[in-house]
Every structure is written in C-alpha cells, then in structure tokens.
Amino acid sequence: MNASQRLGGSMVFLLMLLCGLFMWAGSPYLWIRIAAARADSQNLSMGQVLFILGAIAITGVVMAKVLAMLNALYSRVTGGDAEVVIRSPWTQSMRDGRTTGRVTTILDVVMVISVSLALLAAAVWFIFFAGDTVSPRGGILLLRGVG
Secondary structure (H helix, E strand, O other): OOHHHHHHHHHHHHHHHHHHHHHHHHHHHHHHHHHHHHOOOOOOOHHHHHHHHHHHHHHHHHHHHHHHHHHHHHHHHOOOOOEEOOOOHHHOOOOOOOOOOOOEEHHHHHHHHHHHHHHHHHHHHHHHHOOOOOOOOOOOHHHHOOO
C-alpha cells in the first residue's frame, strides 16, 4: 500500500469513526434537543417520546447504510478488500497457527471504537457534569463525600 492509499484509507476511517460516534451519541442527543426545543412544558408527552424513538431508529438505519457505503469506499481506496487482520491472543490455540474463521472488517473495528467512546463520554458526563442527578444534595456522593 502506497502513501496515498494509506492517507485515503485513514481519511475514510476517520469519517467512518465520526459517523459511528454520531450514530451512538450524536443522534440521540440531537433528537432529544429538537424535541425539547419544541416542547410546551417540562414534561414529555407520549407523542414526543415516540417521535424521539422513531427519529433515532430512522437515523440509525440511515447511518448504517452510510457506514456500509464508507466500508466499500475504504476497500476501494486501499486497493483491497475491507478485511483487516487483528490477532487476538485468546482466539488462537497455543499449539497451532490456525485462524478463527472469523473475518474482521474495518467496519467492525469502527463500531467497537465508536461504541466504546460513546460509553466513555456518557460515563464522563454522568460522573463529572451531570450535577444533581443522583443525590438530592447535589453532585455524586462519590465526588462530594457521603456526609
């Protein structure tokens, strides 16, 4: 693989990662913000909840199609198939060099990374920025002390 293929593959990979992050974290945030901006009161109606769930589902399907197209683009840009070699020590026997039979694509790698980053971002938000969501006294007991 030459330098231009490597650069193009890296650009497509980063775009896939951004799309994956949007699918898991950005889309729910976006639709909740849109529903909240249009709400008449602090309480959500059932229609707003159904709107949010439907919009997230439709956005997820669209993002899955976009990620599939980017996966195909990655394979064209890098000049090969979309498979990547990831050698996990627990997937092989110590006595032989047989493969696991499972093909790992760049899309698999992107999904694992994007879900992990979305969960990490949610945990960081909850622990450090959520405010008084756990304790009526404000903040998380772990950070503010029990007493």
